[in-house]
Amino acid sequence: MIDDLLDMSLIEYGQLEIKKEPFDLRKILDSVLDIFLHEAQSKELLISSHLDPGIPELLIGDFSRLRQALVNLVGNAIKFTEQGEIRIHVQLLKQIDEHTILLKFAVQDTGCGIPKDKMDLIFERFTQVDGSYTRQHGGTGLGLALCKKIVTLLGGRIWVESMPGKGSTFYFTLPFFLED
Numbered sequence: 253m254i255d256d257l258l259d260m261s262l263i264e265y266g267q268l269e270i271k272k273e274p275f276d277l278r279k280i281l282d283s284v285l286d287i288f289l290h291e292a293q294s295k296e297l298l299i300s301s302h303l304d305p306g307i308p309e310l311l312i313g314d315f316s317r318l319r320q321a322l323v324n325l326v327g328n329a330i331k332f333t334e335q336g337e338i339r340i341h342v343q344l345l346k347q348i349d350e351h352t353i354l355l356k357f358a359v360q361d362t363g364c365g366i367p368k369d370k371m372d373l374i375f376e377r378f379t380q381v382d383g384s385y386t387r388q389h390g391g392t393g394l395g396l397a398l399c400k401k402i403v404t405l406l407g408g409r410i411w412v413e414s415m416p417g418k419g420s421t422f423y424f425t426l427p428f429f430l431e432d
């Protein structure tokens with residue numbers, strides 16, 4: 253919680269440095285899955301990641317912020333899902349120019365879903381759909397607000413589609429640079 257608040261204020265004061273480093277996208281996805289494998293298994297949830305063909309393995313960008321966004325979304329997906337599966341899917345949305353591509357990430361769950369009138373509100377800090385659920389499962393109401401700040405700072409967009417009782421999919425887009 254302290255870390256989230258700190259990152260949030262760094263972004264607000266324009267002090268969060270955006271890194272441009274080469275990384276292997278497959279490895280980032282695997283490292284996110286690794287964090288949650290145990291928790292998913294203990295709830296008997298399947299968890300997987302899928303990378304569309306055509307996405308270069310090596311990209312350049314701020315991979316630790318990408319991982320932070322994914323960790324927040326996958327953590328929520330597990331927290332709010334009692335049965336079924338969590339899937340991370342990465343798509344090549346478009347090639348912006350010779351050096352830049354736009355990726356679309358999806359974190360899909362088969363959990364409790366989010367009522368339509370709450371879908372925008374949950375990206376505001378300290379907003380939770382059901383306080384009693386959170387009291388049971390923990391949470392600060394900061395994760396999605398931070399995700400939105402990170403994704404916006406890095407030049408992307410974040411949104412959710414959801415059917416109460418069926419599940420939710422959180423989407424975000426992010427541009428990355430290609431190796432020369």
Ligand code: ADP
Nearest residue numbers: 328329332365374380381391392393394395396
């Ligand atoms: P926290 O999870 O710490 O409460 P977040 O900002 O990450 O805070 O999420 C805010 C609220 O959005 C959650 O309390 C929950 O009501 C709702 N939410 C987030 N992710 C999901 C999800 N995958 N399924 C259902 N509800 C969700």
